[in-house]
Amino acid sequence: MGGQALKLEVENLRQGYGDNIVIDDISFSAGSGEMLSVLGPNGCGKSTLIKTLCNVHKPRSGSVFIDGEDTLRMDPRELAKLIGYVPQTMSSFGYSTVYDLVLIGRKPYVDWSYSQEDLRIAAQAMITMKVDCYAETDIQALSGGQRQRVYVARTLAQRPEFYIFDEPTSAFDLRNQLDTMRIMKSISHEQNACVIVALHDLNLAIRYSDRVLVLDDRSIYDIGRPEDVITSKMIEDVYGVTADIIEDEHGLYVRAFDSGRDDVADRV
Amino acid sequence: MQEDESTIRKEVSNPDSMHSKEREGPSREQELMDNKAEEIQSDRIEGIYAASLRRKSLFVLAMLAISIIVFFLSLAFGSVDIPLTDVLRSIGHNIFPSWISMPEKEWYEVIVMNERLPRTLLCVLTGISLAAAGTVMQGLLRNPLVSPFTLGVSTAASFGAAITLVFGSTLFGSAFYLNFSFLGLPMTVKNILLVIMSFVFGMLSIIIVMKIAKKDASRSTLILSGVVIGYIFQAGISFSKYVSDDEALREITNWLMGGMWNATWSAIVILLPIVIICVIYLERLALDINSLSAGDEIAKNVGIDLEKLRKRGLVVSTLVTSACIGFTGVIGFIGLMAPHMCRMAIGNDVRYVLPASALLGSAILTGSDIVARIIIRPEQIPVGIILYLIGGLFFIWMVTQKQWGARL
Numbered sequence: 001m002g003g004q005a006l007k008l009e010v011e012n013l014r015q016g017y018g019d020n021i022v023i024d025d026i027s028f029s030a031g032s033g034e035m036l037s038v039l040g041p042n043g044c045g046k047s048t049l050i051k052t053l054c055n056v057h058k059p060r061s062g063s064v065f066i067d068g069e070d071t072l073r074m075d076p077r078e079l080a081k082l083i084g085y086v087p088q089t090m091s092s093f094g095y096s097t098v099y100d101l102v103l104i105g106r107k108p109y110v111d112w113s114y115s116q117e118d119l120r121i122a123a124q125a126m127i128t129m130k131v132d133c134y135a136e137t138d139i140q141a142l143s144g145g146q147r148q149r150v151y152v153a154r155t156l157a158q159r160p161e162f163y164i165f166d167e168p169t170s171a172f173d174l175r176n177q178l179d180t181m182r183i184m185k186s187i188s189h190e191q192n193a194c195v196i197v198a199l200h201d202l203n204l205a206i207r208y209s210d211r212v213l214v215l216d217d218r219s220i221y222d223i224g225r226p227e228d229v230i231t232s233k234m235i236e237d238v239y240g241v242t243a244d245i246i247e248d249e250h251g252l253y254v255r256a257f258d259s260g261r262d263d264v265a266d267r268v
Numbered sequence: 269m270q271e272d273e274s275t276i277r278k279e280v281s282n283p284d285s286m287h288s289k290e291r292e293g294p295s296r297e298q299e300l301m302d303n304k305a306e307e308i309q310s311d312r313i314e315g316i317y318a319a320s321l322r323r324k325s326l327f328v329l330a331m332l333a334i335s336i337i338v339f340f341l342s343l344a345f346g347s348v349d350i351p352l353t354d355v356l357r358s359i360g361h362n363i364f365p366s367w368i369s370m371p372e373k374e375w376y377e378v379i380v381m382n383e384r385l386p387r388t389l390l391c392v393l394t395g396i397s398l399a400a401a402g403t404v405m406q407g408l409l410r411n412p413l414v415s416p417f418t419l420g421v422s423t424a425a426s427f428g429a430a431i432t433l434v435f436g437s438t439l440f441g442s443a444f445y446l447n448f449s450f451l452g453l454p455m456t457v458k459n460i461l462l463v464i465m466s467f468v469f470g471m472l473s474i475i476i477v478m479k480i481a482k483k484d485a486s487r488s489t490l491i492l493s494g495v496v497i498g499y500i501f502q503a504g505i506s507f508s509k510y511v512s513d514d515e516a517l518r519e520i521t522n523w524l525m526g527g528m529w530n531a532t533w534s535a536i537v538i539l540l541p542i543v544i545i546c547v548i549y550l551e552r553l554a555l556d557i558n559s560l561s562a563g564d565e566i567a568k569n570v571g572i573d574l575e576k577l578r579k580r581g582l583v584v585s586t587l588v589t590s591a592c593i594g595f596t597g598v599i600g601f602i603g604l605m606a607p608h609m610c611r612m613a614i615g616n617d618v619r620y621v622l623p624a625s626a627l628l629g630s631a632i633l634t635g636s637d638i639v640a641r642i643i644i645r646p647e648q649i650p651v652g653i654i655l656y657l658i659g660g661l662f663f664i665w666m667v668t669q670k671q672w673g674a675r676l
Binding site: 051055075077079084085089091093094095105110111116119136151154158 | 313314320560611
């Protein structure tokens, strides 16, 4: 896996709910081996974009292509072998064990019973995410951070080429945030997979992403290398906040100030 | 923490040398050992899974054993207690007339073959259907409190049956009572119509439920809607009772309490193929239903066509339950109790929970029917009453459990 270089291309994508257009006519692409962060204020459509990429929602118009093929036209099972999704909210039904949940990732490859290879892949995914000691534990008994790792392990077991995360760090403490970011980074580099992640934290984005995409007002504000895109001007324009970008021995970081303006409160 | 971040920084600044082991120098051996260690570890984890599968299969077999024991007890006990040897003799004689002789008291054979065997088989089939349907509905709607009964399917199907009993003779005239022979068994148009009408109205209720579920209803909303759907059809049933004549009224009243009065061989012949086909079909959906347990979005992500799966699963569950309910009347809570008990015992893998709870459902219903027959011997009470009682208490216990806070 991961040997081939694949490209995910978004073309003129438009998406919304009812009369409300959330994303209007955006185009970009992402490829194997890179980690692309999607940034933007609350309500800018990050989650909507993420869910559309994973085919949870069908696009209003426009298309998502993988290797030149329209994902809408692909067999859902084949698509499942290409795109793995880690949602923001995780629900589970009573009495499911960690093993049960990770094996769901093998669903695109099986009909009714798992082969030895499926079990091995699931076991390895649990080892990678360090949840193997909980294999027989009820998911509901785990903490939020552990549960997140189980859900990532589930996606690893799916062996996709594109990993799509929806704000994986927003509910976590510092330790878990950094762990999650490091895991995503290593997925993209070691497995030569593409990781697309919606993020809130600009500092995490600067430190870990290969490229960042900033969404604002239904469209792409900017896309490129984090140090080029994350600037005082961008933060002022998109978030309505004054900020300094400071460089020290650890690299760049963002220090934001209260701009004293009230228009932020008007956002969704 | 500090260390951690600095390694990350190194990795970020030099993505080409991601394999940290290579960086550490001449440790090819180390790497081999690591691989070996990982292999052993994953062997161990696979072993855990294999053991859990064995445990689950064993549980299914245990349920099979229990339901077989209860099956024979049900043949032996009743207004007259028949020794087990005579029960076996009666059945054996009918299968191999020249090999096995009749029991000494020949009326035992009549009781077993004409009364108890069809009655027990109806209990078994109904228990299997209700519990299997409950398991599937709970999995599809990701709600541990749904079942054919709590979603209003049972009441709706009863309404279909009630109007058949009351208005059948008016609508179809003498054709309603027409007899014909199928596989040497007498069939009535009435019985066939009961099944069809139960199914039609059972479907109507499940369509309403699906419409509600689509709007992302919360778990309690879904149950409340089920209760209210039940009330609406209850109104229809009351109306049918009010306008019916004495004979039909008695039939409906008995029937609504849920009992095994309609247990005839012709009922079994109609139900047997329906139950077998539907349960096998549902079992084949088991792994798809499993992937729903982590949420709709993940199910979609692993390539499941959710809408199709829900539609198929709910329609087939409704078909199999309403067909049985058409003969037995309202039997509550089995579809709730049996799957829940099995989940507590073996976890959430529908591939195993479905057969286990189907067998347990059959044992619960057959067992309750034995009680219904002997509690005020020689009279009997409708088995539905017993299940309302046990099931009601079980439901209260279930919703007051602490861990349900997270699960509901």
